[in-house]
Amino acid sequence: MPNIEEFIGDIFSEIGEAPDLLLQYLHAIQHEYSHVPEEAIQLLSERLKTPPMKINAVIDFYSFLHRTARGEYDIRFSDNITDRMLGNQLLFKSLCKKLGVEPDVPRADGKVTVSLTSCTGICDQGPAMLVNGLVVSKLTEKRIHKMVGRIEAGIPVANWPKSLFVVKDNIRRKDKLLNDDIIKGSAIGALAATGGEVMLERLENSGLRGRGGAGFGSGLKWRLCRETEADKHYVVCNADEGEPGTFKDRVLLNSYADELFEGMTVAAGIVGAKKGLLYLRREYLYMREALEKTLQERREAKLLGKKILGHKGFNFDIEIHMGAGAYICGEESALIESLEGKRGIPRDRPPFPVTCGYKNKPTALNNVETFVAAAKIAVFGADWYHSVGTSQSSGTKLLSISGDCERPGIYEYPFGVTIRQILVDCGASDTQAVQVSGAAGSTIPPQEFYRKIAFEDVSSGGSFMIFNQQRDLLKMVLNFARFFTHESCGFCTPCRVGGRLLNDLVEKVMVGYATRYDLKEMERIGQVMKKTAHCGLGSTAPNPILDTLAKFPGIYATRLHNTSHTPAFDMTKALDVSRLLTGREDEGAYVERTDEY
Amino acid sequence: MNTENTFRLDGKDIPFKKGDTIMDAALRAGEYIPHLCHNPEFKPHGSCRLCVVDVNGRHQASCTLPAEAGMEVDNSSDAIRQRRELLLQMLFVEGNHTCPACEKSGACQLQAVAYYIGMLSPHLTHFFPKRSIDASHPDIVFYHNRCILCGLCVRASEQVDRKSVFAISGRGIDSKLVFNSPDGKLGGSELEFTDKAVEVCPVGAIMPKHLGYETPVGQRLYDTKPISVVGDVAAHSKPEKPFISDKSHE
Numbered sequence: 001m002p003n004i005e006e007f008i009g010d011i012f013s014e015i016g017e018a019p020d021l022l023l024q025y026l027h028a029i030q031h032e033y034s035h036v037p038e039e040a041i042q043l044l045s046e047r048l049k050t051p052p053m054k055i056n057a058v059i060d061f062y063s064f065l066h067r068t069a070r071g072e073y074d075i076r077f078s079d080n081i082t083d084r085m086l087g088n089q090l091l092f093k094s095l096c097k098k099l100g101v102e103p104d105v106p107r108a109d110g111k112v113t114v115s116l117t118s119c120t121g122i123c124d125q126g127p128a129m130l131v132n133g134l135v136v137s138k139l140t141e142k143r144i145h146k147m148v149g150r151i152e153a154g155i156p157v158a159n160w161p162k163s164l165f166v167v168k169d170n171i172r173r174k175d176k177l178l179n180d181d182i183i184k185g186s187a188i189g190a191l192a193a194t195g196g197e198v199m200l201e202r203l204e205n206s207g208l209r210g211r212g213g214a215g216f217g218s219g220l221k222w223r224l225c226r227e228t229e230a231d232k233h234y235v236v237c238n239a240d241e242g243e244p245g246t247f248k249d250r251v252l253l254n255s256y257a258d259e260l261f262e263g264m265t266v267a268a269g270i271v272g273a274k275k276g277l278l279y280l281r282r283e284y285l286y287m288r289e290a291l292e293k294t295l296q297e298r299r300e301a302k303l304l305g306k307k308i309l310g311h312k313g314f315n316f317d318i319e320i321h322m323g324a325g326a327y328i329c330g331e332e333s334a335l336i337e338s339l340e341g342k343r344g345i346p347r348d349r350p351p352f353p354v355t356c357g358y359k360n361k362p363t364a365l366n367n368v369e370t371f372v373a374a375a376k377i378a379v380f381g382a383d384w385y386h387s388v389g390t391s392q393s394s395g396t397k398l399l400s401i402s403g404d405c406e407r408p409g410i411y412e413y414p415f416g417v418t419i420r421q422i423l424v425d426c427g428a429s430d431t432q433a434v435q436v437s438g439a440a441g442s443t444i445p446p447q448e449f450y451r452k453i454a455f456e457d458v459s460s461g462g463s464f465m466i467f468n469q470q471r472d473l474l475k476m477v478l479n480f481a482r483f484f485t486h487e488s489c490g491f492c493t494p495c496r497v498g499g500r501l502l503n504d505l506v507e508k509v510m511v512g513y514a515t516r517y518d519l520k521e522m523e524r525i526g527q528v529m530k531k532t533a534h535c536g537l538g539s540t541a542p543n544p545i546l547d548t549l550a551k552f553p554g555i556y557a558t559r560l561h562n563t564s565h566t567p568a569f570d571m572t573k574a575l576d577v578s579r580l581l582t583g584r585e586d587e588g589a590y591v592e593r594t595d596e597y
Numbered sequence: 598m599n600t601e602n603t604f605r606l607d608g609k610d611i612p613f614k615k616g617d618t619i620m621d622a623a624l625r626a627g628e629y630i631p632h633l634c635h636n637p638e639f640k641p642h643g644s645c646r647l648c649v650v651d652v653n654g655r656h657q658a659s660c661t662l663p664a665e666a667g668m669e670v671d672n673s674s675d676a677i678r679q680r681r682e683l684l685l686q687m688l689f690v691e692g693n694h695t696c697p698a699c700e701k702s703g704a705c706q707l708q709a710v711a712y713y714i715g716m717l718s719p720h721l722t723h724f725f726p727k728r729s730i731d732a733s734h735p736d737i738v739f740y741h742n743r744c745i746l747c748g749l750c751v752r753a754s755e756q757v758d759r760k761s762v763f764a765i766s767g768r769g770i771d772s773k774l775v776f777n778s779p780d781g782k783l784g785g786s787e788l789e790f791t792d793k794a795v796e797v798c799p800v801g802a803i804m805p806k807h808l809g810y811e812t813p814v815g816q817r818l819y820d821t822k823p824i825s826v827v828g829d830v831a832a833h834s835k836p837e838k839p840f841i842s843d844k845s846h847e
Contacts, residue, residue: 490768496772500724533646
């Protein structure tokens with residue numbers, strides 16, 4: 001391994017020296033050394049004039065940054081409910097057993113660490129894992145077995161068979177956005193021909209709304225950004241696709257990167273930005289090289305850089321910034337904090353990023369899909385786009401479909417498509433529920449399958465997870481409750497504490513100790529989170545619980561204790577330590593055995 | 598009254614200046630909105646959420662919400678009271694707050710707000726987290742058990758003391774206060790007893806050494822009047838010079 005001081009020196013000369021690049025330095029160091037060594041923290045502290053405490057606070061916030069070495073093989077199993085449905089738990093246990101490791105604990109020889117991680121966005125070809133940042137999809141016992149052999153033989157991941165690391169696009173249905181190709185540079189050319197104001201009107205007339213889920217008018221957003229006076233403006237693309245079950249941005253980044261960068265460049269021309277940033281989630285690190293290559297090709301083709309397409313004064317370039325494993329950074333103001341090298345704590349709003357965003361400058365921040373759509377609208381016009389969709393939701397939406405169906409993958413539909421139609425198209429049968437828009441979304445029962453995907457009906461950021469009648473829906477609820485407990489930033493009381501309380505109550509239901517009273521408590525805590533949380537994560541975190549309590553009461557009722565109250569206190573658990581001390585494992589040492597779940 | 602620069606708080610007209618939040622204007626008008634992480638001397642934080650009010654049907658934190666003319670603000674309905682009670686209960690079960698055994702009792706803002714709201718018990722399941730006590734500093738003890746992560750010491754140390762002794766680290770329920778010192782212990786930090794960061798703590802997390810139960814029961818900050826009349830802990834903090842130990846800083 002290279003000398004740390006030299007390594008840091010190299011990163012500084014490569015990407016520059018500024019406190020707001022802290023997260024980028026930490027990412028690079030983590031990737032090289034499988035952790036951020038104490039020596040690196042001291043060196044960064046000296047050069048950035050930041051106390052080690054603050055660097056540690058950043059490291060301890062992000063799931064992919066560590067202060068102890070994870071070893072030569074850093075393995076993380078994706079633990080979304082869709083991975084679980086495909087059997088990731090058995091494979092995880094099997095790998096741990098074969099390697100002789102405990103989850104999250106580096107093996108004694110320092111060679112390997114195995115952990116679970118939040119959804120990695122490979123739900124259409126799971127169960128999935130990340131090995132040193134590379135995706136292994138479609139895991140099987142056989143793949144695990146061979147992997148153990150390679151690890152024990154010390155074969156570097158770079159020399160593992162390439163076939164292991166294949167991630168398919170799985171595009172099953174194309175519509176306007178994926179079908180109608182544009183020639184490289186044509187959207188920028190269109191902007192140059194019309195000028196910013198006309199292009200802005202075109203976007204406004206198209207009715208394009210933010211595809212991340214919130215649905216704010218993109219034209220209006222860019223207009224507000226353009227009209228906010230400042231010495232600098234920025235364009236930021238949110239590629240922190242962390243919503244469980246969503247993987248459409250993965251496909252766009254893989255196969256439509258040119259369109260994405262074209263859209264960002266059009267936005268830059270409109271709002272007057274010289275610099276753009278792509279915030280790429282750490283789970284998608286494996287795509288970075290190709291994305292950098294696309295950016296370089298565009299620079300060479302004069303589509304990025306100085307005097308774009310020969311237009312004097314049109315200067316714009318794009319940098320890729322890596323995330324480091326934090327779902328909250330998908331929230332726009334947390335994403336900006338993260339871009340500035342800090343912990344991803346959502347800011348107070350107002351002011352909104354559009355007037356006061358990255359480095360407190362007006363920032364046009366949009367989802368990957370929004371920029372791709374904007375590039376095409378720039379070329380084909382507003383009518384092309386809003387000729388499909390509904391009156392309030394024009395155009396199309398990419399859905400990431402996973403779970404119980406024959407053909408999981410990417411489906412592009414005009415807005416207004418019914419859930420029933422989607423289920424037919426992807427080959428789902430005997431469906432018990434669909435979780436639309438991820439863990440933070442809504443749980444849709446069969447009697448509501450007539451409903452439409454649209455901002456005014458069932459709104460979706462792109463996730464569409466299907467559960468058939470054989471599934472235990474409470475496992476989904478528990479998976480999401482754990483997810484939110486893990487991903488809460490911890491800033492506000494209701495999300496930090498309420499999330500954990502909800503998680504514990506769902507576990508209580510799962511083991512059959514809960515009563516009606518506990519269900520009422522879940523409802524009460526959920527409502528307070530919804531109403532009082534600081535940001536969208538906290539206010540949507542109770543959704544799966546509140547939705548299933550209302551629409552799937554059976555998954556709770558069948559497990560309830562038939563009393564008005566049972567204590568949360570678990571005597572058996574409380575006696576864990578004394579059993580350990582006395583070495584007793586006989587039946588008499590237990591008050592009551594609880595089933596594992 | 599000129600309605601162009603007033604809003605209504607529980608039916609009363611409250612005047613405000615440009616740039617005021619609901620909390621700023623209410624405090625100036627002598628109206629109490631329960632809060633823990635807010636201190637008018639610092640930039641609002643908005644993390645405890647206790648100051649939540651209902652504005653035109655939406656719950657908002659009054660410490661961060663800019664006042665606007667004609668707003669109808671509900672600060673006292675039963676729904677708001679119940680939400681605040683649950684938020685308080687969350688704070689109580691998250692840490693280890695044993696009021697009867699705590700020296701801060703009677704002068705603790707968390708306890709005083711709980712009395713004001715009418716919280717009778719923590720109600721929720723206690724987490725009973727295993728948290729440590731840092732007694733490495735010659736004049737100050739830090740009780741992680743009582744810290745509510747309000748971030749006031751972080752802000753005071755950064756903005757007033759210019760030392761950045763504190764930061765919040767970690768994520769979610771594992772968030773914790775950390776100290777800027779070589780070994781991570783408070784003793785090695787630049788914190789001094791007279792620092793602003795020491796006096797702003799609304800709970801018994803940052804406590805003086807060498808002084809104990811100085812104020813008799815009956816004369817403590819909130820013994821005779823409620824917090825709505827008395828105001829914040831920080832507004833009354835006049836740290837007495839502690840007994841200086843042999844090991845004290847130079």
